[in-house]
Amino acid sequence: MRLHRVATRTALSLGLTLSLIFLSIIPLQAQQPADCLVRVTLLQLNDVYQFAPVELGTRGGLARVLTLKNEIQKESPNTLLLLSGDTISPSVESITYKGAQMIDAWNAIGLDYSVFGNHEFDFGPDELLKRMQESKFKWLAANVIDKKTGRPFGGAEPFVIREFDGVKVGLFGLTLEETKTTSRPGPDVEFLSPCETARKMVTELHSRGAKTVVALTHLSMSEDKEVARCAEVDVIIGGHEHTLLESSSGGAPIFKMNADARDLGEINLNISKTTGAVESIDWKVIPVTSAIKDDVSFAAINRKYGAIMKELAQVVGRTTVELEARSAAGRTGETNVGDFIADSFRAAMGADVGLINGGSIRADELIRPGVLTSRNVLSILPFKNRVVKIEVDGATLRQALEHGVARTAEDAEPGRFPQVSGVRFTFDATRPAGSRIVDLAMTGRNPVFDPNKKYTIATNDYIALDGGDGYAVLKSGRLLTPRERAPFDSDVVRAAIVKQKRIAPRVDGRIKRLDLARKQTTDCN
Numbered sequence: 330m331r332l333h334r335v336a337t338r339t340a341l342s343l344g345l346t347l348s349l350i351f352l353s354i355i356p357l358q359a360q361q362p363a364d365c366l367v368r369v370t371l372l373q374l375n376d377v378y379q380f381a382p383v384e385l386g387t388r389g390g391l392a393r394v395l396t397l398k399n400e401i402q403k404e405s406p407n408t409l410l411l412l413s414g415d416t417i418s419p420s421v422e423s424i425t426y427k428g429a430q431m432i433d434a435w436n437a438i439g440l441d442y443s444v445f446g447n448h449e450f451d452f453g454p455d456e457l458l459k460r461m462q463e464s465k466f467k468w469l470a471a472n473v474i475d476k477k478t479g480r481p482f483g484g485a486e487p488f489v490i491r492e493f494d495g496v497k498v499g500l501f502g503l504t505l506e507e508t509k510t511t512s513r514p515g516p517d518v519e520f521l522s523p524c525e526t527a528r529k530m531v532t533e534l535h536s537r538g539a540k541t542v543v544a545l546t547h548l549s550m551s552e553d554k555e556v557a558r559c560a561e562v563d564v565i566i567g568g569h570e571h572t573l574l575e576s577s578s579g580g581a582p583i584f585k586m587n588a589d590a591r592d593l594g595e596i597n598l599n600i601s602k603t604t605g606a607v608e609s610i611d612w613k614v615i616p617v618t619s620a621i622k623d624d625v626s627f628a629a630i631n632r633k634y635g636a637i638m639k640e641l642a643q644v645v646g647r648t649t650v651e652l653e654a655r656s657a658a659g660r661t662g663e664t665n666v667g668d669f670i671a672d673s674f675r676a677a678m679g680a681d682v683g684l685i686n687g688g689s690i691r692a693d694e695l696i697r698p699g700v701l702t703s704r705n706v707l708s709i710l711p712f713k714n715r716v717v718k719i720e721v722d723g724a725t726l727r728q729a730l731e732h733g734v735a736r737t738a739e740d741a742e743p744g745r746f747p748q749v750s751g752v753r754f755t756f757d758a759t760r761p762a763g764s765r766i767v768d769l770a771m772t773g774r775n776p777v778f779d780p781n782k783k784y785t786i787a788t789n790d791y792i793a794l795d796g797g798d799g800y801a802v803l804k805s806g807r808l809l810t811p812r813e814r815a816p817f818d819s820d821v822v823r824a825a826i827v828k829q830k831r832i833a834p835r836v837d838g839r840i841k842r843l844d845l846a847r848k849q850t851t852d853c854n
């Protein structure tokens with residue numbers, strides 16, 4: 330048994346040096362007759378944030394996945410549909426439904442098991458509990474423990490054993506430890522070491538007669554490799570990276586599919602009926618495309634969420650350039666999306682200055698050139714803040730901008746970072762907070778900045794009226810647009826795109842950071 334395992338591992342690591350989609354592992358021992366093998370098919374998805382197709386309908390879509398699943402199940406009756414986590418958040422739909430729309434979709438396509446992704450905790454543990462109660466499938470969570478009970482969170486199972494034609498297959502779930510800090514699981518949920526947990530799970534599953542062990546994980550690839558090295562798992566069905574990855578470590582292959590069901594992984598475990606151990610593995614990655622018909626039984630979900638899906642799919646315009654909507658970028662420096670939003674605010678409200686805090690700009694992705702839909706706009710500005718116009722003196726405007734850059738060197742992603750229009754400034758983040766702006770000018774007809782002059786600012790009510798992200802200084806401003814009559818931020822930006830039809834915003838250097846420029850020069854030397 331030990332020798333056989335080593336032989337399999339060698340074969341595996343050799344096989345995986347090829348970047349292929351299909352692989353068969355031939356153990357060195359004599360081939361078993363085919364009738365002694367039990368085939369168990371694992372269908373894999375991970376990081377699925379919307380059930381509708383993506384990329385303008387060309388890829389993904391859970392209705393198509395259901396069609397594929399039914400076809401595969403006809404050929405291979407021992408089929409399990411697995412989700413390696415991240416589905417409840419983030420998405421535009423989840424702003425309204427908090428992930429319930431995804432649970433509906435998973436129930437409709439007959440998901441068997443899911444592991445928690447880090448994003449499952451984004452709305453807090455209570456909301457996740459509700460989603461779990463709505464789930465017709467089982468959640469597996471060996472290392473996500475409720476401190477009060479010592480058991481997996483929310484009644485999830487640490488593992489499950491399924492029997493197919495007399496062979497037992499064990500599955501267990503593992504989630505990123507960093508979920509503790511990157512999401513909102515609350516103080517009562519702890520995340521145990523994936524490696525140690527995996528070791529315990531394998532011992533437990535083997536002792537219960539399951540010689541074939543599947544780890545359903547939502548970990549980084551390096552952690553998956555560690556799990557494969559420290560525990561005798563046969564295959565890792567993983568997620569989190571959002572790109573197609575096939576690796577191997579410790580003799581176990583590790584699979585991760587593209588996000589949003591662009592591909593369906595089909596992993597066939599050929600298990601010996603005599604020993605119950607995996608003899609070989611075949612796999613392929615099936616692109617989920619518009620060539621695959623929707624399963625009709627999914628129509629009920631499309632009807633239930635039809636109104637919002639139709640609204641989100643509306644074409645607003647096009648971008649001919651990549652739109653930088655990644656959080657870290659918009660919270661540390663000028664971005665083309667920040668410029669476009671601030672410009673739109675200023676133009677729509679007829680103000681001297683446009684201003685938005687980087688933390689109000691979401692999406693957290695690079696949006697590729699092409700068609701822009703309502704979904705894109707709402708993913709960038711999901712909060713439905715109002716765009717108000719206030720009047721302040723120049724000194725207050727300067728203070729607000731100083732506040733905006735006061736944490737740029739100190740925090741990794743300070744939400745207060747100002748994206749601006751109508752004004753240009755240079756700052757040095759190595760200077761004391763409050764006196765970092767070394768140069769400030771207006772971009773209008775009169776570029777001279779005057780601390781005593783009155784300026785109007787178009788900005789969101791979150792920072793202008795609620796003092797959000799610490800912008801209390803703006804509260805002293807005179808409100809020129811009543812909040813209830815002010816337009817929504819997403820509507821303002823949407824209208825600006827509709828008006829221009831084709832946008833190509835570019836960073837024009839309205840915000841300059843001196844210390845970074847210095848650093849880059851030094852790095853280059």
Ligand SMILES: [Zn+2]
Pocket residue numbers: 415446447448547568569570
């Ligand atoms: Zn994740």
